[in-house]
Amino acid sequence: MRSLNDDPFPSTPGKVKIDRTRTLTRLLYRCLASTSSLFLWVLFLIALTASYLSFHSFVDSGSRFFTASWGGIQWEKQVRTSSQIRRSGGMSVLVTGAAGFVGTHVSLALQKRGDGVVGLDNFNNYYDPSLKNARKSLLNRHGIFIIHGDLNDARLLSKLFDVVAFTHVMHLAAQAGVRYAMENPSSYVHSNIAGLVNLLEACKSANPQPSIVWASSSSVYGLNEKVPFSESDRTDQPASLYAATKKAGEEITHTYNHIYGLSITGLRFFTVYGPWGRPDMAYFSFTRNILQGKPITVYRGKNGVDLARDFTYIDDIVKGCLGSLDTSGKSTGTGGKKRGPAPYRIFNLGNTSPVTVPILVGILERSLKMKAKKNFVDMPGNGDVPFTHANINLARRELGYKPTTDLQTGLKKFVRWYLSYYGYNHGKTVN
Ligand SMILES: O=C(O)[C@H]1O[C@H](OP(=O)(O)OP(=O)(O)OC[C@H]2O[C@@H](n3ccc(=O)[nH]c3=O)[C@H](O)[C@@H]2O)[C@H](O)[C@@H](O)[C@H]1O
Numbered sequence: 001m002r003s004l005n006d007d008p009f010p011s012t013p014g015k016v017k018i019d020r021t022r023t024l025t026r027l028l029y030r031c032l033a034s035t036s037s038l039f040l041w042v043l044f045l046i047a048l049t050a051s052y053l054s055f056h057s058f059v060d061s062g063s064r065f066f067t068a069s070w071g072g073i074q075w076e077k078q079v080r081t082s083s084q085i086r087r088s089g090g091m092s093v094l095v096t097g098a099a100g101f102v103g104t105h106v107s108l109a110l111q112k113r114g115d116g117v118v119g120l121d122n123f124n125n126y127y128d129p130s131l132k133n134a135r136k137s138l139l140n141r142h143g144i145f146i147i148h149g150d151l152n153d154a155r156l157l158s159k160l161f162d163v164v165a166f167t168h169v170m171h172l173a174a175q176a177g178v179r180y181a182m183e184n185p186s187s188y189v190h191s192n193i194a195g196l197v198n199l200l201e202a203c204k205s206a207n208p209q210p211s212i213v214w215a216s217s218s219s220v221y222g223l224n225e226k227v228p229f230s231e232s233d234r235t236d237q238p239a240s241l242y243a244a245t246k247k248a249g250e251e252i253t254h255t256y257n258h259i260y261g262l263s264i265t266g267l268r269f270f271t272v273y274g275p276w277g278r279p280d281m282a283y284f285s286f287t288r289n290i291l292q293g294k295p296i297t298v299y300r301g302k303n304g305v306d307l308a309r310d311f312t313y314i315d316d317i318v319k320g321c322l323g324s325l326d327t328s329g330k331s332t333g334t335g336g337k338k339r340g341p342a343p344y345r346i347f348n349l350g351n352t353s354p355v356t357v358p359i360l361v362g363i364l365e366r367s368l369k370m371k372a373k374k375n376f377v378d379m380p381g382n383g384d385v386p387f388t389h390a391n392i393n394l395a396r397r398e399l400g401y402k403p404t405t406d407l408q409t410g411l412k413k414f415v416r417w418y419l420s421y422y423g424y425n426h427g428k429t430v431n
Contacts, residue, residue: 069148070147071159079147079164080163081145082117082118083117083118083166084116087113090114090116091115091116091325092116092118093110093116093118093169093170094164094166094169094170094210095119095169096121096172096173097120097215098119098120098139099123099132099133099136099146100135100173100176101276101277102272102317103119103121103170104135104138105314105315105317106170106318106321107119107139108138110322111142112142116164117144118145119136119139119144119145119147120147120149120173121136122173123136123148126175126176126180126187127278131276134421151173151194151195151198152195154198157198157202160202165206165207166210167210167211168210168211169213170213170214171196171213171214172214172215173191173195174192174246175188175191175192175242177280178243179240179382179383179384180280181240182383189245192242192245192248192249193245193249196253200252203256203262203331204333204336205336207335208331208334209260209332210331211262211265212253213265213267213324214264214267216246216247216249216346217243217246218268218269218390219239219240221385222235222243227387227389228389229348229389230348230391231268231346231348231394235247239384239385240382241383243383249266250346253266254344257344260331260337260338261333261337261340261342262333263329263330263343264342264343265328265343266347267320268349268350268390269350270310270311270348270350270351270388270390271312273313273414274314274413274414274417275314275414276314282357282360283364286372287364287414288422288426290365291368291370291426293373295375296361296372296373298361298374298377299357299378299380299384300376300377302386306359307356307357307379307386308354308357308386308389309355309357309388310350310388310389311351311355311410312351313351313407313409313413316349316401316402316404317349320347321349323400324345324347327398328343328345345398347394347398347399348392348394349392350388350392351390351405352389352391353406353407354388354389355407359407360407360411361374363407363411364415367411367412
């Protein structure tokens, strides 16, 4: 018996007599059979495509849950709780760079006086992330929630402003360090330019718009030689890419103030130091090396002149930051549109008494009761400036800023913290 699949046609046409009716029926039958199998195939393919697309969209929409630690009901609850204001007339502040040196201290001070604080930090590995994690644990212990995320994540920022009507943003997240800019220039563009613009975009669209206080830098004075440095001095001669990105930040924030009515305060920090500080900075790395018996490199300027910095203690900087938040005035825009002029301010936050690097080393030697092995070398042309010196009259007048900690007192506090955190034998090889 021939099966339905048997070919009714001979390979050589004309050799058999064709039963036309039967053949036509068979043809029709076969046609129907192949159409239905084709139909089944099409159905199968549609189902396959649909399931692929829905899986893809699930992975895509859920990707932030796989790759980032934000989102979800529990997360929103933590953000809201952390942002709650606990004093009358208080503020709810988004602190970027909250696991950084200045960010940690400012967050704690805000929380202590009853303001709501939510932290954001990308925990990058510019320096030992374990120090950032330790700072985070400290903040968590004080009830401050820290989000692990990047300034460049527009969806995260927009979500944050949906969840909380922040009154203020304290923007401290940045790629810091003057000399590292030659090694990794794009990280400065990523954080200090692109990240800043992304944050400002989120702030401009937020309703209500927050007031913004952010960290500029003394480095914007660059090759300026007029001392002490005043806010009105020229800042168009940066000596490093770091300085150039901070200067660009001042121009960019001005634009957002002008177009969208965002209240902006830029703070030019002068070489901030203290407990929980940054391991890449000289006072920190010198301490580590002295304790480990390793040599330190001390740069010298032209003709062997000592370099000097207006080193500023962290507690004084924190007071300047809080004073800036308290006096920032409101942003005026809504729905991304300016409704009137908003404050645009820039302040020096320094100590007004520069100290040379060899004197800094001497103070550390006395605090640690150990001698440093010093190598003096000419300052390499890598972005350093010979000295900094702040005129703080404006901050004193407008913010009530008044630094009270001299370098000797501040370094003693730093050394005490360093020894309690790392111990005396930190990094020493035990024989
Ligand atoms: O105010 C700022 O806006 C900047 O301050 C800080 O920069 P700086 O003032 O350059 O601090 P820091 O590196 O501690 O060097 C201090 C001194 O030690 C000298 N120095 C440094 C390293 C070394 O190995 N040897 C040395 O002599 C060095 O030549 C200098 O004279 C921040 O890092 C920066 O992020 C930014 O915030």
